[in-house]
Amino acid sequence: MKKYNVAIIFLIIISFFPASVKSQQWGISSDIAGLTEVYPEMLWVDSVMNSLTVDERIAQLLMIRTYSNKDRRYYDSISRLIIQYNIGGLTFFQGSPVRQAELINYWQYLAKTPLMVSIDAEWGLAMRLDSVIPFPKHMTMGAVQDEEVIYKAGYHIGAQCKRAGIQMNFAPVMDINSNPKNPVINFRSFGEDKVNVAEKGAAFIQGMQNAGVIATAKHFPGHGDTDTDSHYTLPVLNHSIATIDSADLYPFRSAIAAQTGAIMTAHLFIPAIDSTKNRATSLSDKAINQLMKDKMGFKGLAITDALDMDGVTNYHKPGEIELMALLAGNDILLLTRNIPLALQKIKEAVVKGLISQEEIDARCRKILAYKYKTGLAHKKPVTIENLTNELNSSANSWVTQQIFEKAITIVKNDHGLIPLTHLDTLKIAALSIGSIKTSPFQQRLGSYAPVELFNLPSNPDKAAINEIISKLNDFNLIIVGVENTNNNLSKNYGISSSAKELIGLLKARKNKIILDVFGNPYSLSNFSKHQGIDVIICSYEDNSVSKDISAQIIFGAIGASGRLPVSASSAFSVGTGVDTKPIGRLKYTLPEELGISSEKLDTITKLIESGIKQGAYPGCQVLFAKNGKVFYNKAFGHHTYDRKRSIQTTDLYDLASLTKILATTPAIMQMYEMGSFNLDEPLSEYLPFLKNSNKQSRTIREIMAHQAQFQSWIPFYKKTIKDFALDPTIYSSTQTKLFDQQVAKNLFISNSYREIIFDSIAKSKLLPKREYKYSDLGFILLSEAMEEKTKMSFEKYCEQHFYRPMGLPTIGFKPIMRFSLEKIAPTERDTTFRKQLIHGYVHDPTAAMLGGISGHAGLFGNAAEVAAIMQMFLQNGYYGGQRYFSSNTMAEFTRQQFPLSQNRRGLGFDKPFPVFDPNGPVSKEASLDSFGHSGFTGTYTWADPKNQLIYVFLSNRIYPDADNRKLMKMNLRTKIHELMCQILNEIENSVLERP
Numbered sequence: 001m002k003k004y005n006v007a008i009i010f011l012i013i014i015s016f017f018p019a020s021v022k023s024q025q026w027g028i029s030s031d032i033a034g035l036t037e038v039y040p041e042m043l044w045v046d047s048v049m050n051s052l053t054v055d056e057r058i059a060q061l062l063m064i065r066t067y068s069n070k071d072r073r074y075y076d077s078i079s080r081l082i083i084q085y086n087i088g089g090l091t092f093f094q095g096s097p098v099r100q101a102e103l104i105n106y107w108q109y110l111a112k113t114p115l116m117v118s119i120d121a122e123w124g125l126a127m128r129l130d131s132v133i134p135f136p137k138h139m140t141m142g143a144v145q146d147e148e149v150i151y152k153a154g155y156h157i158g159a160q161c162k163r164a165g166i167q168m169n170f171a172p173v174m175d176i177n178s179n180p181k182n183p184v185i186n187f188r189s190f191g192e193d194k195v196n197v198a199e200k201g202a203a204f205i206q207g208m209q210n211a212g213v214i215a216t217a218k219h220f221p222g223h224g225d226t227d228t229d230s231h232y233t234l235p236v237l238n239h240s241i242a243t244i245d246s247a248d249l250y251p252f253r254s255a256i257a258a259q260t261g262a263i264m265t266a267h268l269f270i271p272a273i274d275s276t277k278n279r280a281t282s283l284s285d286k287a288i289n290q291l292m293k294d295k296m297g298f299k300g301l302a303i304t305d306a307l308d309m310d311g312v313t314n315y316h317k318p319g320e321i322e323l324m325a326l327l328a329g330n331d332i333l334l335l336t337r338n339i340p341l342a343l344q345k346i347k348e349a350v351v352k353g354l355i356s357q358e359e360i361d362a363r364c365r366k367i368l369a370y371k372y373k374t375g376l377a378h379k380k381p382v383t384i385e386n387l388t389n390e391l392n393s394s395a396n397s398w399v400t401q402q403i404f405e406k407a408i409t410i411v412k413n414d415h416g417l418i419p420l421t422h423l424d425t426l427k428i429a430a431l432s433i434g435s436i437k438t439s440p441f442q443q444r445l446g447s448y449a450p451v452e453l454f455n456l457p458s459n460p461d462k463a464a465i466n467e468i469i470s471k472l473n474d475f476n477l478i479i480v481g482v483e484n485t486n487n488n489l490s491k492n493y494g495i496s497s498s499a500k501e502l503i504g505l506l507k508a509r510k511n512k513i514i515l516d517v518f519g520n521p522y523s524l525s526n527f528s529k530h531q532g533i534d535v536i537i538c539s540y541e542d543n544s545v546s547k548d549i550s551a552q553i554i555f556g557a558i559g560a561s562g563r564l565p566v567s568a569s570s571a572f573s574v575g576t577g578v579d580t581k582p583i584g585r586l587k588y589t590l591p592e593e594l595g596i597s598s599e600k601l602d603t604i605t606k607l608i609e610s611g612i613k614q615g616a617y618p619g620c621q622v623l624f625a626k627n628g629k630v631f632y633n634k635a636f637g638h639h640t641y642d643r644k645r646s647i648q649t650t651d652l653y654d655l656a657s658l659t660k661i662l663a664t665t666p667a668i669m670q671m672y673e674m675g676s677f678n679l680d681e682p683l684s685e686y687l688p689f690l691k692n693s694n695k696q697s698r699t700i701r702e703i704m705a706h707q708a709q710f711q712s713w714i715p716f717y718k719k720t721i722k723d724f725a726l727d728p729t730i731y732s733s734t735q736t737k738l739f740d741q742q743v744a745k746n747l748f749i750s751n752s753y754r755e756i757i758f759d760s761i762a763k764s765k766l767l768p769k770r771e772y773k774y775s776d777l778g779f780i781l782l783s784e785a786m787e788e789k790t791k792m793s794f795e796k797y798c799e800q801h802f803y804r805p806m807g808l809p810t811i812g813f814k815p816i817m818r819f820s821l822e823k824i825a826p827t828e829r830d831t832t833f834r835k836q837l838i839h840g841y842v843h844d845p846t847a848a849m850l851g852g853i854s855g856h857a858g859l860f861g862n863a864a865e866v867a868a869i870m871q872m873f874l875q876n877g878y879y880g881g882q883r884y885f886s887s888n889t890m891a892e893f894t895r896q897q898f899p900l901s902q903n904r905r906g907l908g909f910d911k912p913f914p915v916f917d918p919n920g921p922v923s924k925e926a927s928l929d930s931f932g933h934s935g936f937t938g939t940y941t942w943a944d945p946k947n948q949l950i951y952v953f954l955s956n957r958i959y960p961d962a963d964n965r966k967l968m969k970m971n972l973r974t975k976i977h978e979l980m981c982q983i984l985n986e987i988e989n990s991v992l993e994r995p
Contacts, residue, residue, distance in 0.1 A: 041372035048113055048368050049361065052086070056113070057364040058346050060088040061326065063118060065308070065335045068095025068103050068129075075103065082110050085339050088332065088367055089116030089168070096130050097164060097391055101382040104165040114376035116367070118168035122188055124157045125164060125391060132160075133392050136403045138173050138200070139521065140540040142191035142565030143407040143577075147203040149399075154207025154215070156399045160391055161213045165382035167374035168214040170264060172204040174251040175224035177566060180489075180522050184229040185219075187487045187520055191565025192224075192574055194247050198254035205258045214370060217255035219266030219305060220292060221273065221281060222248030230267040230311035234280055237270045244272060253296060261370060262301040263292060265330060267311030278315040282307075288329035301370060303332040313337075319345040327355060331363045394599070397545075398592035404540075404549045409562035410578040411524065412536040417512065419556025419583050420477075421881035423449045424804035429475040431468065433499045434458040434484030440544040441481045441516070444551035446650075447864060448585060449807035451479075458484050459496040469505055477512045479554065485519030485542045493523035500526055507532050516550055518542040524568035531571060538564065538572075548588070555807070556583035556881060583881035584628070585807075586864070586871050591631045595987045601632060604983075607976055611955075612637040616966035617938055619647035619825065620955035621863035624980055627948045628871060632980075633864060639825050640959060652815050652824045652860045653954040654843050656935030659859040660779050662811070662869050663798045665908030666884065667786055668704065669877075669893055670801060673885045676789055679704075679892075679907070683778075686785040693762045703778035704907040705897040709766040710775035716757050717833045717845040720749075726833075741851035742814075744834040744841045749849055757849060758784065772903035776856040780846065783855025795853045806879055808868055811861030814852045816840035824860065827937055829960040843937055843958065857935075863952040870943045870950045873931070894931045894945075906931055923974050925981030936962075940973040949984070951977050 052060065064087055066078050081087060090107065092100055104117055121127050126134035135157055141150050154172070161169050176197050177189035190200040205215040221244060226235035239248060252263065265282040273291065274284040281287035282304045292298050304325045305311075312321050319341035322333045326346060336342045349355050371377070410418065420426065430442045431454045438453055445451045454471065456464055472478055480503060485494035495517075507513050507530060514535040517523055521538050530536075537560075539550040552558045563577035591598050608622055619637030623630060635647040655662065671677045677686070679701040684690035690698075695708070702708040720730045732739035732748045739748040761777050783794040790797055795813045803811050815824050819840075826839035833845055842848050844857035852858050872879035873894075876887035893907040896914070904911045904920075909931035913920045922930060922942055932942030938957030943950050953976060957967040967973065 041369055041377070044372050044377045045365055045368045049365060052113065052364070054347070054357070055343055056086040057360055058343050059085045059339070060113065060364045060367055061331065061333050061360075062087045062322075062336050062339060062342065063089040063091050063116065063303075063332055063334050064339070065093060065306075066090050066103075067093050068100035079107065079110055081339060082107055082115070085343070086112045087115070087339065088113075089118055091118045091120075091170075091335060092166075093120075093128055095128070097125065097132060097388050098384060100129065101165055101384055101387055105381040105384075108165075108379055108381070113368075114371055114379055116168055116371055116374070116376070117166045118170060119161065119166050120170045121157060121161055121166070122171040122173060124160055124396070131388050131392075133397065133400075134543075135396070135400055136407065136541060137187050138190050139177075139187040139565055140407045141200055141204075141403060142189070142196055143409050143521075143538075143540065143562040144200075144403060145561055145563060146406055147199055149402050149406055150200050150203040151207040152399045153403060154204035155211045156207075156396050158208035158211025158213040158215075160396065161208075162211055163382075163390055164387070166213065167371070167376060168216065168262065169208060170216045170218060171208070172201045172215065172217065173219070174198075174201045174217045174255055175219055175222050176247060176251065177224040178247075179225045179227055180566065180568075181227045182224060183227065183489065184231065185223050185226070186489070186522070189224055192567065193565065194250040196565060198251040201251050202254045202258035205255055205260045209259070209261060212374060214261035214301070214374060216262040216264050216303060217252055217260045218264035219268075220252055220263050221266070221268075221270065221287060222252075223266045223268060224248070226268070230305065230309055232310050234267060234269050234278060234311045234314065237268050239270065239272060241272045244270070249296070252292075256296060256298050256300075260300060262303050262332075263298060264303050264305055264334075265292075265328075267305050267309055280312050280315075282330070283312065283316070283321070283324040283328050285328045293329055301331045301366065302329055304330045304334045306335040307333060308335045308337050318342070322346065323349055323354075326360075331366055394590060394592055394597060398590045400545055401549065401590060401593075404546050405558055407540055407562045408546065408550050408553055408560060409521075409538045409540075409564055409576070410535065410553070410560045410580060411538055411564060411572055411576050412531075412533065413578045413580070414534045417534050418514065418554050419580055419585075419881065420449070420554060421556070421583065422805065423807040423880070424800070426477045427475045428452070428477045428479065429454060429472050430479045430481070431456065431472070432481045432483050433460070433502065434482060434494070439481065439483055439547060441483070441518070441547035441551055444548045444588070445479060445554070446809060447588065448551070448555040448557070450809040456502075458494060458499060460498050460502060462498075465498065465502045465505065468502070469509070472506065472511065473509070475511060477514070478506055479514045480506070480516065481547070482515070482517045482519065483542055483547075485517070485523060487520050489522070492526065493520045495519070495523055495526050500530075503527070503533070504530055514554060516554075518546055518550070521564055521566055521572075522568050524564075524572045528569040528571045538562075552585075552587060553580065555585055556580065557585040557587040558582060582628075584871075584875055584878050585880045586625060586868055587629045588633065589629045589631055593629060594626055594631055594984075596631065596983060600983055604632065604976060604979055605634070605636075607972070607979060608634075608636050611967065611970060611972045614966060614970065615641075615964070616970055616972060617955035617957040618959055620938070620953060621647065621649060621651070621653065622954075622976065623863040623867050623950070623952040625867050625871065625950040626984065628875075630864070630867065639956075645822065647825065649864065650810070650823070650862055652810055652819065652862055653939060653956060654825070654827050654935075654937045655859045655861055655866070655939050655954070656844060656857050656937040657776075658866065658933050658935045658939050658941060659855065659857050661908050661931075661933045661941075662861070662866060663794070663859050664779050664782050664786075664855040665704070665893065666802055666869070666873075667794070667797055668700070668782060668908070669885045669889050671786065671789065673889045683781060683785060686789055687781060689758065690762055690781070694766050695762060698778075700782070701897060701907065703782065705903060705905045706772055706774050706778070707770065707898050707901065707903055707905075708775070708778055709768075709770050710773065710777045711764055711767065712774060713776045713846070714760060714764060715845065716760065716849055720753075720849075721833070741849075742841070743848045743851075744830075744836055744838060747834060747836075749851075754850060757846065771901055772898070772905065776844075776846065779856035780850070780854050783853075786855075793853070794855065802869070802884065805882055805884075806868060806872065808861070808865045811859065811865040811869075813842075813858045813860070815860040825956040826959055827956050828958045828962045837960070843962075863954050866941050866952045866954070867950050870932075870941055870952070874943050874945055874948060874950065894929070909933065923978035923981055925978050925985070934973070938967055942977065947981070947984070949981070951980065953977075
């Protein structure tokens with residue numbers, strides 16, 4: 001009893017050791033008898049050993065094949081084997097997570113001794129199971145220059161296995177893939193460089209075992225330089241002992257040093273190790289006992305590769321195979337075909353003195369010790385509830401994203417073409433070869449610039465090639481994505497000769513070409529003759545994550561640091577890679593990058609959805625970005641309450657007064673910096689018609705800070721209505737030279753009325769006091785002043801100086817001229833002025849009467865584009881490799897201008913009250929450095945330099961009635977902002993509190 005208590009205390013103590021210390025537990029000596037005084041697991045091992053018959057001790061060395069997608073008859077056959085023989089373990093192949101977990105629970109219940117459950121999960125459970133998102137392949141990881149990320153991959157794959165009830169993973173692959181024609185290893189290897197393979201494999205092992213799952217380094221002594229598959233034959237490896245020692249074994253030494261729990265032995269014929277004819281290394285005493293165990297000092301579990309593979313079954317009989325494997329030194333005999341025959345042969349060998357019972361007992365003890373260390377001493381069923389969701393956790397997705405960010409390799413970048421800058425000089429086409437629908441690659445490219453999309457099948461015919469060549473003539477940059485690839489060398493990795501021909505023809509036309517290959521790095525050999533291509537990128541895998549990340553690298557939202565882990569050709573050798581750095585574009589990422597679990601943001605989502613349920617708005621877009629990273633960008637609801645068209649993140653909203661800070665203010669900032677505008681000069685110096693008016697002394701600074709005594713607005717449209725109808729001398733239902741400015745659908749205003757509006761503003765009365773009063777009128781005048789100064793339309797100035805260089809594809813005025821109505825959210829059903837649903841035209845009546853373009857309203861856009869401009873502000877006028885104005889200018893415009901007049905405003909920008917006011921414009925969590933604006937249609941955006949946070953909320957709350965004030969009454973925009981700030985503060989505080 002005293003011994004037991006001491007053991008329990010010891011177990012509790014070691015449970016508090018750091019993970020790095022705990023990882024050492026996997027190196028277990030085969031000589032474990034007599035250690036019950038020290039290791040509590042030995043108490044359990046002894047008790048189990050005492051319960052086992054001689055046959056059961058042998059059976060504990062056996063693992064059998066099973067599936068979770070078979071019928072009841074099959075499952076009953078497995079159950080009988082478990083009950084009859086008390087086998088050591090199961091290896092699962094195809095199936096589904098939930099069904100597999102149910103079977104594990106059932107079979108563990110039936111088992112006298114807990115079963116060691118194993119699986120091949122080199123890239124996670126998705127390698128064998130459906131409904132699970134895969135981690136990147138080893139070859140992709142081999143391109144990463146940061147072992148910490150590989151450790152994370154190992155850890156999360158291990159945690160995934162453990163959650164599914166699995167104790168042993170047959171990974172990582174430690175083979176050096178020195179033969180590009182290897183049909184079985186290839187992309188499963190970390191690469192062809194022994195040091196790279198060793199370092200990546202060790203990191204993977206440490207991560208997985210710290211998650212509580214046994215790692216298995218395979219395929220000893222190295223399967224990388226073979227050109228046949230041991231599943232179907234016995235490959236011959238004619239390496240010398242010197243080569244084997246210096247190269248093939250190098251990664252396995254690293255695995256042993258990393259305390260790998262197991263090493264899998266390969267079915268290879270290596271004459272330099274064992275020249276016995278057709279003797280596989282998995283059955284060779286010289287390979288396992290003498291080399292692996294004695295010479296290399298491995299003390300963990302030696303496990304065979306599958307004993308039902310043709311590499312051994314072609315030359316040996318069932319029973320004989322298992323005995324040979326055991327005599328060679330293997331501890332676990334994997335996937336035996338005939339359990340009773342294997343038991344019989346092994347027992348006969350004991351009688352003949354070929355192997356002692358003590359040795360069998362020692363190996364059984366070793367296996368039991370590993371079972372204890374994986375938690376099998378305390379049978380706990382796998383929790384079925386929420387299993388699939390947890391296997392596909394956002395944390396796993398974040399690890400996958402990190403790997404691709406660090407793996408994707410630029411192998412050629414002539415003249416530093418990427419990351420792309422000066423986007424206004426580029427006319428970009430994105431051609432996908434292999435995806436006939438718009439791909440995630442193309443979609444993400446479209447987030448950063450106006451891109452015209454083209455799609456072709458993997459094997460286009462001559463007519464399709466000629467047609468696409470003709471269509472691409474007008475583009476000066478063509479981004480080609482080679483998609484729908486595979487890892488099959490015999491099928492040329494899915495790249496057709498016609499695809500190669502097309503790429504060659506495109507380059508011959510002297511367009512700039514970016515070629516992005518979403519496939520195996522060996523496939524780059526297809527493009528060795530296309531060295532005239534400006535940029536070549538290897539993105540390694542054909543999936544949505546690699547495509548998203550690769551597009552962001554092209555535009556400089558993410559830098560590139562990957563290196564080719566293998567040589568595809570002399571032009572693309574191992575280690576090739578060009579580094580790039582981010583250039584200040586918004587990155588799209590997962591909340592986990594900021595330390596926020598995606599599930600934590602469900603509260604934000606529910607709050608947003610509550611506004612839809614209560615009729616505050618039919619739909620909306622909400623975006624949050626922190627530190628230049630967009631971690632929340634979602635669309636909710638529909639364009640209208642009839643729920644016919646869902647809102648997309650790319651749809652356009654009427655931004656209303658956000659126009660003031662997204663168009664007018666940056667334009668003034670730029671012109672101020674160029675010396676074209678003096679903030680402290682009267683606006684009348686730029687608009688002569690204001691001279692001799694009561695506004696002639698009002699400065700630009702006063703106007704932009706709403707300190708100029710201007711009236712809030714003037715309902716100009718009312719003067720154009722007579723007898724409840726629009727004055728026909730002012731409006732026309734058709735467009736003519738005299739009625740050229742469109743107000744709404746089938747409604748045009750007299751060209752001369754523009755002068756009447758400005759004359760009315762000039763003659764309007766000033767307010768009694770020179771104090772803060774929000775006004776549209778000054779911003780209407782500012783845009784007019786800019787046009788006078790630049791001799792360019794306000795719309796064109798904003799487009800040429802900001803939106804096009806920044807690569808914003810849709811933001812602008814008069815969207816109806818550029819996009820279909822399906823892409824634009826409607827606003828009010830106007831029953832007073834325009835007598836129609838306002839859809840595709842600006843809602844603000846004055847902006848409409850000015851042709852849809854004004855300094856106070858008229859801009860349309862989506863949340864991502866609003867965020868990009870706000871990010872440019874946060875970066876003090878820098879975005880996408882270009883500077884638009886200086887930090888000094890930004891500081892001047894965002895500071896409180898008239899603090900002594902109780903005016904919180906900056907220049908153009910709204911600001912928080914110096915002392916928080918619950919009726920103020922922004923959340924109490926926002927710092928005093930924050931700036932932003934709101935819009936009448938239900939829009940809102942704020943940026944906080946202190947917290948590096950951007951918030952965008954866009955809605956059409958005035959559909960169909962502008963009197964709908966639920967959004968303001970519920971104070972939802974501010975509440976959403978505040979809730980997100982609280983979540984971020986919790987994360988920051990938890991980080992600060994860590995020891």
